[in-house]
Amino acid sequence: MIVLGSDHGGLELKEEIKSLLGEMGLPCEDLGTNGSESVDYPEFGERVARRVSEGGAEKGILVCGTGIGMSIVANKIPGIRAALVTDTFMARMAKEHNNANILVLGGRVLEISLAREMVRTWLEATFEGGRHQGRLDKIAALEDGCCK
Numbered sequence: 001m002i003v004l005g006s007d008h009g010g011l012e013l014k015e016e017i018k019s020l021l022g023e024m025g026l027p028c029e030d031l032g033t034n035g036s037e038s039v040d041y042p043e044f045g046e047r048v049a050r051r052v053s054e055g056g057a058e059k060g061i062l063v064c065g066t067g068i069g070m071s072i073v074a075n076k077i078p079g080i081r082a083a084l085v086t087d088t089f090m091a092r093m094a095k096e097h098n099n100a101n102i103l104v105l106g107g108r109v110l111e112i113s114l115a116r117e118m119v120r121t122w123l124e125a126t127f128e129g130g131r132h133q134g135r136l137d138k139i140a141a142l143e144d145g146c147c148k
Contacts, residue, residue, distance in 0.1 A: 002028040003057040005048035007041035010063025010070075010107035013115055017061055017105075020116050026123070029057070045073030052101050053079040060102040061119065067106035074102050078143045081136070086110070091118040095125035097132045 002021060006014035011033060021028045031047045033039045041064045048060040060082075062070040067084040074082035082102035083094035086109075094100035103122045105115050 001057045001059075002026060003031055003048050003051045003060045004028055004062075005031045005033075005044035005060070005070075006063040006107065007033055007039050007044055007065070007070075008036055009041075009065030010067075010105070011036060013105060013107035013110065013112065014061075014063045016112050016116060017063070017119055020119055024120070024123070041069045042073045045070045046077065049074040049077035049080045049082065049102060053077045058101075059123075062102060062104045063107045064104075065106060065108040067104045067109070071104040074104065079140075081139070085118055085122070087114070088118050088121045091122040092125045095122050096128045099127040099132070099136060 004014055004018060018028060018030060032044055045062055048062055051057045052060045062074060062082065064070040071082050071084040074080050080102055081098055081100045082104050083098060083100035084104040085091045085094055091103065094103065103119065105118065
């Protein structure tokens with residue numbers, strides 16, 4: 001299951017991503033927002049990140065105007081590795097090297113076709129493990145040390 005979330009600045013792109021996931025036959029759940037009125041992105045970023053962190057979803061995709069706010073919020077939640085990406089190389093590396101469990105996009109700064117390509121790239125990539133796992137273990141240790 002993939003959970004989606006956005007603020008008003010990311011609503012249009014989130015809807016496009018939801019459509020792409022449907023085309024790919026992937027189950028998803030939209031955790032909002034669902035309207036164009038101004039909302040506070042931390043509420044939606046936290047919803048998605050907590051669902052992934054708690055195991056209720058395997059992956060998440062967040063969208064706000066630039067992606068910066070959502071990535072900051074999501075990475076406050078233990079166990080989350082949210083990656084803000086701007087091209088397909090970054091999307092692939094986010095999964096292959098960092099095993100990102102949340103992809104973050106900027107709805108006001110990305111062309112829809114590129115965003116769709118980045119989502120597809122991230123979903124089709126596989127974590128390489130090996131030396132990268134040791135680095136993720138060090139990140140997890142930071143969480144253990146500061147978030148008990």
